Amino acid sequence: MTSTLITDIGELVTCDGTGEGGIGARSGQAVVVEGTGPGPGTIVWVGPASSAPAADEVLDVGGRCVLPGFVDSHAHLVFDGDRSAEFAARMAGQRYDGGGIGVTVAATRAAGDERLRAALQARVAEMRAQGTTTVEVKSGYGLAVEHEVRALQLAAEVTDEVTYLGAHFVPPEMREDRDGYVDLVVGEMLQACAPHARWIDVFCEPASPHAFTGEESRRVLAAGRDAGLELRVHGNQIDHGPGVRLACEMGAASVDHCTYLSDADVDALVDSAATTTATLLPGVEFSTKSPYPDARALLDAGVSVAIASDCNPGTCFSSSMPFMIALAVREMGMTPSEAVVAATRGGARALRREDIGRIEIGARADLAVLQAPNHLHLAYRAGVPIARALEVAGD
Ligand SMILES: N=CN[C@@H](CCC(=O)O)C(=O)O
Numbered sequence: 314m315t316s317t318l319i320t321d322i323g324e325l326v327t328c329d330g331t332g333e334g335g336i337g338a339r340s341g342q343a344v345v346v347e348g349t350g351p352g353p354g355t356i357v358w359v360g361p362a363s364s365a366p367a368a369d370e371v372l373d374v375g376g377r378c379v380l381p382g383f384v385d386s387h388a389h390l391v392f393d394g395d396r397s398a399e400f401a402a403r404m405a406g407q408r409y410d411g412g413g414i415g416v417t418v419a420a421t422r423a424a425g426d427e428r429l430r431a432a433l434q435a436r437v438a439e440m441r442a443q444g445t446t447t448v449e450v451k452s453g454y455g456l457a458v459e460h461e462v463r464a465l466q467l468a469a470e471v472t473d474e475v476t477y478l479g480a481h482f483v484p485p486e487m488r489e490d491r492d493g494y495v496d497l498v499v500g501e502m503l504q505a506c507a508p509h510a511r512w513i514d515v516f517c518e519p520a521s522p523h524a525f526t527g528e529e530s531r532r533v534l535a536a537g538r539d540a541g542l543e544l545r546v547h548g549n550q551i552d553h554g555p556g557v558r559l560a561c562e563m564g565a566a567s568v569d570h571c572t573y574l575s576d577a578d579v580d581a582l583v584d585s586a587a588t589t590t591a592t593l594l595p596g597v598e599f600s601t602k603s604p605y606p607d608a609r610a611l612l613d614a615g616v617s618v619a620i621a622s623d624c625n626p627g628t629c630f631s632s633s634m635p636f637m638i639a640l641a642v643r644e645m646g647m648t649p650s651e652a653v654v655a656a657t658r659g660g661a662r663a664l665r666r667e668d669i670g671r672i673e674i675g676a677r678a679d680l681a682v683l684q685a686p687n688h689l690h691l692a693y694r695a696g697v698p699i700a701r702a703l704e705v706a707g708d
C-alpha cells in the first residue's frame with residue numbers, strides 16, 4: 314500500500330453537492346490517496362493542507378486546480394471507417410437522420426479485431442489525456458450476433474460500463490423485415506450479448522426510418538431488463554417523440570440527447586429525477602447544427618442533468634469533456650460550476666455510481682488536474698488542452 318499526499322492545490326473541486334451548483338470548491342486543501350496498484354487507489358483524507366497527515370509520497374501540483382476525473386457516460390468507441398464528409402455536408406445544411414450509421418456498420422464489420430482494439434484504445438487514451446477517467450462504451454455498429462458480441466468484449470477490455478446497443482439501427486440486410494430484426498435483438502442477440510454488458514440501450518426515434526419506434530423500444534428495454542441488464546435510452550434527438558417518457562416510465566438510469574422536449578417530457582423528467590438522469594450531449598448539437606436543449610430550464614425545474622461527449626463517428630467525433638463543458642456554458646445556460654458537476658457527479662449518477670465523480674473519503678482516486686488555477690478555465694480557455702487525468706503513485 315502506497316499513500317500519496319497531493320499538495321499545493323490551487324482550487325480543490327470536490328463536487329460534494331455544496332456551494333454554487335454543487336461544485337464544493339475550496340482553496341488551501343490537500344488530499345491523501347492510498348493504492349496498491351495497478352488501478353485507481355482510494356481517497357482516504359481530504360482537508361486543510363495545514364493539517365494534512367504524513368504520506369509515503371508527496372505530489373506537488375504547483376497551484377493547479379484538482380477535480381474529479383470526468384465521467385463520460387455516453388460514447389460509441391468501437392468502430393472503424395470515416396464519416397467526415399457527412400459532417401461537412403451537415404455544415405452545408407444537410408439534416409442528420411441516422412442513415413450514416415450504416416456506413417460505420419459496414420466498415421466495422423469488415424475490420425479485424427486488432428484494428429478495432431487499437432482504435433478503441435487510442436480513443437480511450439485520448440479521453441484520459443483530456444481528463445476523463447470513466448467512460449461508458451456502447452456496441453451498436455455490429456448489428457449481427459457475432460459482431461455485437463465482439464464489440465462488447467472489446468469494450469469490456471477498457472471499461473466496466475459496457476452497453477448492448479443492438480437496437481441502434483435496422484441493418485441493411487433486415488430492412489424489409491424490421492420485426493424480424495427486433496426479434497433478433499430481443500432473442501438470440503440479447504442472449505449472446507447480455508453476459509458481456511451491464512446496460513441495454515435503444516435508439517428510440519420514430520422520426521428516423523433507421524431507428525426504433527416507442528413500442529419497439531419498449532420491447533427491447535423490457536427484454537433487456539428480463540435478461541438482467543439496466544436501462545438507458547437514446548431519445549428525442551431528431552424530433553419530439555416517446556423516448557423520454559418511455560425512459561422515465563421504465564426507470565432507465567438515463568435518457569440521452571433530450572434535444573426536443575415537450576412540457577410533458579420535462580414533467581416526466583422532474584417526476585423521475587430520483588431515478589432517471591437527462592444526459593445532454595451538446596457536441597451533437599454542435600456537429601449536427603441542431604438547437605441546443607435548454608439546460609437552464611431543466612435544472613431550474615429540478616431535473617437530474619448530466620453532460621457527456623457521445624463520441625461517435627456520426628454525430629460528434631469529439632472525445633473532449635472540456636469542450637462539452639464549454640458548450641454547456643456558452644450554449645445551454647449552465648453556470649461553469651453546474652457544467653463541471655454535470656460532467657463528473659452527474660455522469661456518475663447517470664451510471665448509478667457513487668464511487669466516482671466526486672472527491673470524498675472512500676471515493677475512487679479518479680482525479681483530473683488542470684493547467685489552470687480554477688475550474689472556470691475549462692470553459693474560459695475553450696479549445697486549449699488544459700485538463701488531464703492525474704496519475705498518482707500507487708495507482
Ligand atoms: N443517435 C444515435 N446514435 C449516435 C449516432 C450514431 C451515428 O450516427 O453513427 C448518437 O448518439 O448520436
Ligand SMILES: [Zn+2]
Pocket residue numbers: 387388389547623625
Ligand atoms: Zn449515442
